[in-house]
Amino acid sequence: MVAASELMIERNSLEISLSDLAQKSGVNAALVKYHFGNKEGLLLALLERDAASEVANLEYLLDQPMSATEKLKLHIAGIINAYYRFPYLNRLIHLLLHESDAKAANEVSRFFIKPLFEFQRRLLEEGVASAEFRKVDPVMFYTSLIGSCDHLFHGRNAMARAIGVGDVTDDVRRKYIDHMTAMVLGGMVKPVSKAPKIVKA
Amino acid sequence: MVAASELMIERNSLEISLSDLAQKSGVNAALVKYHFGNKEGLLLALLERDAASEVANLEYLLDQPMSATEKLKLHIAGIINAYYRFPYLNRLIHLLLHESDAKAANEVSRFFIKPLFEFQRRLLEEGVASAEFRKVDPVMFYTSLIGSCDHLFHGRNAMARAIGVGDVTDDVRRKYIDHMTAMVLGGMVKPVSKAPKIVKA
Numbered sequence: 229m230v231a232a233s234e235l236m237i238e239r240n241s242l243e244i245s246l247s248d249l250a251q252k253s254g255v256n257a258a259l260v261k262y263h264f265g266n267k268e269g270l271l272l273a274l275l276e277r278d279a280a281s282e283v284a285n286l287e288y289l290l291d292q293p294m295s296a297t298e299k300l301k302l303h304i305a306g307i308i309n310a311y312y313r314f315p316y317l318n319r320l321i322h323l324l325l326h327e328s329d330a331k332a333a334n335e336v337s338r339f340f341i342k343p344l345f346e347f348q349r350r351l352l353e354e355g356v357a358s359a360e361f362r363k364v365d366p367v368m369f370y371t372s373l374i375g376s377c378d379h380l381f382h383g384r385n386a387m388a389r390a391i392g393v394g395d396v397t398d399d400v401r402r403k404y405i406d407h408m409t410a411m412v413l414g415g416m417v418k419p420v421s422k423a424p425k426i427v428k429a
Numbered sequence: 430m431v432a433a434s435e436l437m438i439e440r441n442s443l444e445i446s447l448s449d450l451a452q453k454s455g456v457n458a459a460l461v462k463y464h465f466g467n468k469e470g471l472l473l474a475l476l477e478r479d480a481a482s483e484v485a486n487l488e489y490l491l492d493q494p495m496s497a498t499e500k501l502k503l504h505i506a507g508i509i510n511a512y513y514r515f516p517y518l519n520r521l522i523h524l525l526l527h528e529s530d531a532k533a534a535n536e537v538s539r540f541f542i543k544p545l546f547e548f549q550r551r552l553l554e555e556g557v558a559s560a561e562f563r564k565v566d567p568v569m570f571y572t573s574l575i576g577s578c579d580h581l582f583h584g585r586n587a588m589a590r591a592i593g594v595g596d597v598t599d600d601v602r603r604k605y606i607d608h609m610t611a612m613v614l615g616g617m618v619k620p621v622s623k624a625p626k627i628v629k630a
Contacts (some may be wrong), residue, residue, distance in 0.1 A: 229563055263530050297618070321481070325586065325587045331579075333586075333587070333590060334590055336587070337435075337587055337588075337590035337591035338591070339589035340586065341587055341590075341592070342592060343589060345588075345592050349474060360618070361618065362618075364608070365604065365608060367588070367592070368604065368605055368608040369595055369608075370588070371469040371577070371580050371581050371584060371588070371605070372577040372580070372608065372609060372612055373577075374579070374580060375576040375577040375578070375579055375580025375583070375584060376572070376573040376574075376576040376577050376580075376586065377571050377574055377576070377595070378580065378584075379528055379573070379575060379576025379577075379579065379580075380572050380576070382576075383572060383575065383579075384536075385526065385577060386526045386534070386537070386542055387542065387546075387571070387572070388536035389534060389535055389538035389542075390539070390541075390542035390543040390546060391542070391546050391568070393568055402571070403566065403569065404569055407565070407566060407569040407570075407573065409615060410571060410616075411565075411573055411612070411613070412612070413616045413618050414615070414616040415611075415612060415613055415614045415615040415616035415619055417561070417562065417615055
């Protein structure tokens, strides 16, 4: 799994063969097949490994003694950073959800989407209880937040063609975290100026 | 193209064959091939037709005598409604962008993504000039808004598996427009109450 992860990051592609993998890991291809069934089984196991550590982070975050607003900020950064750290994560999720058999899609839903949604649902409840957030439908919230974070990576290729934007660099990653945090918390309406009005005598 | 559009809506799938199409349209398959080259050429022509009417709407919207905020609200509803009206639009864009030859991807970028981005860039400028919006990077704005709208349709299948949500009905469409409008304009921080404080005597 370590070799598969490294290969996909090196090549920036999911296209790795069992023989590449055997060469990189020093484990023979037959053993990889024996253990994971096929390449898809390996990719699913890899995604499960990455998802498990992310889900553990969510549980930890929810228990911290901080405001719901602070947790939400960390969560937004956490999603974008996870996609950034594992550039194949996004494409792998889409591949397993859309192009594979129902079993893989069910697995991804179970170990990735459901815990993420449950975390957000509880965080939103917490924020409403503490009067920090207005009441928002958790399904709609999940859809809009994950869609936005996902599209930085999923839609970049198309935007590169259309308007010449470059890769998602570390700088882009940081700016997108700032953008998403500001949008989710405050939207884009310009705050009303708090400066005192100058009244002519 | 009308027959292709109707078939894809009826079947809720891009999987239509040239012979289905010939039967539905009364035009023989060889003529479809002659005119569009192949099925992908037909899908591209169809997307271009739908995109052209959407882009014309954008131009029209920008020229209306209304505030940038009102235009942004109509734009958000317009994106979600376009995806809803043409349920195949979203999958078609993804298919042509990700699974096809570079020529199709370039075409989709040129007639769909670029005009949409240019519209948003000008609308954001207008809103900043009129002091309605704070300054937002247009590339980041495009990414987050399109990602959110896209995910209602693109991510629904996965969410259905994970948390049992149903199809995108007319009611879901309307609620998502309200959700996205509120999020984009004001985010989720609870507005500070304007009720006067009760001061004990």
